[in-house]
Amino acid sequence: MDDCFEKIITLLRDRQDFVVATIVRKSGSAPRVTGTKMIIRRDFTLIGSIGGGMLEAMVTKLSAGVFESREFVLKDFIFLDKTDSAMDMVCGGGVKVLIEYVDPYDAEAVRIYEKAAELKKQGTEFVLITMVHEHIPFITGKDKWICTETAFYGAEDYDVQRITTSIREKFNHIEVELQEKNARYLIEPFYRFEQVCIIGAGHIAQKIAALTKELGFYTVVVDDRKEFANKNRFQTADEVRALRSLDHLSDKIIINHDSYIIIVTRGQSYDMKVLAQMLKTDARYIGVIGSSKKRDYTYQELLQEGFTKEDVKRIFCPIGLNIHAETPEEIAVSIAAELIKVRRGKAYDRG
Template structure:
């Protein structure tokens, strides 16, 4: 699905109010992680998911009151059994959810959400700070701030400046937390910007781009042929880049430790050119289309060029899980499944 902040900003531009439900904390085997958000629109349709089933039904029901009063709600849900106030979900565990109203005519709120969307699109890490009052039942734009390692956005506030200073002392290791010391503040880090970069804009790339966007990856398509790399062919992709060449890609596209690289160019020589560049990055995933025979030949070429066996072990080739895929659609599904497996931290034999 699209990034949740993209959806928020579309609604705000259309002057539509909505409710945001955020998982503040979780315990046990609850289905979604802390920080997961869901939008509830005025007609009670949902954008995003915080776990499905009865949990979302109960949050939607509570949203009706939030729309009416504009007051936030913090609610604990137990997802274990049918007793008492528990919810009948087989996963087990529990979640604490913040449910808050967002007013499209609140200029401060609009500004903060726009900035969050911009930072995410740029791939810049930031922390969102929300004051959840103990004695006032409302959250407005003046109760939200964004800090990066070097910048600060929002109205000036002494306590928040103190929190920001603390965050910056250990910026890369902040976890989502509802602080209840001097006041109550929700601290939400936005560190992981998972990007899929599809290098090569052929038929398989078209199928992959649609799936990765649905899976929540920021999807970029790159090729050196304008007739292939264009928005008409890749309508769902976040970026489509028609470059003059496939040289010096690291200077042309964002590649970091949360990048997933899918190499599906028009031939072996192009694959090799791109692969050699990608192995010099810290991309989380580097996959190359091709057979086992091509893989062995490619690995030998890389070793002869000075790459190490450890470098070669980073490559996923043949790309995709082994499901005997043949058509572009099936190959795209197998690649998407492999991305999910890597995303979830599951190691497995690539041989």
């Protein structure tokens, strides 16, 4: 699930208005999970992704009207088949998307988003509740609430308190849901989870993705080649992203302190491009495939680009524990073992 709150807070503090698109329901083979968010700026540039292709183009087009009227849009999008030029999406699925305006001068909205960002930074799990009116076409900060296992934030509301009680009864098992009983409420849990992002979708990536999923990591595979980054090749991955390029990755994928980055692209120049971007994040683990010779060259290049020795010390290269691995399967095992070592708090114990 996307963590956009830091970017939202940056925009709000800059007094920029924007639109947030959220997948609130998914069916079939839709490319992104429920709860995935995308931010649309006033100039129609995007932060994050809800699936690429024509879906994002149509949502962006709808956002123009949302900017103008400030009224939310709740719309279904159906993906007919993989050759359907109208949607250019994975076959046999669909999503319902909520497209809402966010006003930087809405004090209640700012407070709720600031609290969400604070809780996220603290590692506190919480659920965001949004009332999606059936007869009033606007969503403001007064229509949003946050509950943790012990705390509640937002205006007092009897119905929301009732929903909060229900949420707390099964707090760790809440899923994204658009409730449509007496009134419509969007329920969005934000739990701390560890994500492995594999950048590069070759043979080694296939083997790694299968292992990381088994180890309980939320597994995302990214490449700029559709013929490699697709669900047929990565059936167990939680998300498979075929991007137009590997530039500006932080605007396309969410990376935080619970992220583990595995860089296995198709060449050294691509590895360098990605690595330089990842060093600007606070990812918990950054590993790059390659030999000791490649490592030394890469580190020297990074230092010349202005990165520090402390930056370079964050990199795990050659990637994986030294078990003299040779085959893709063995390399994947060595990488998975290193991830476990980092997860257990032995990040820089390379022995």
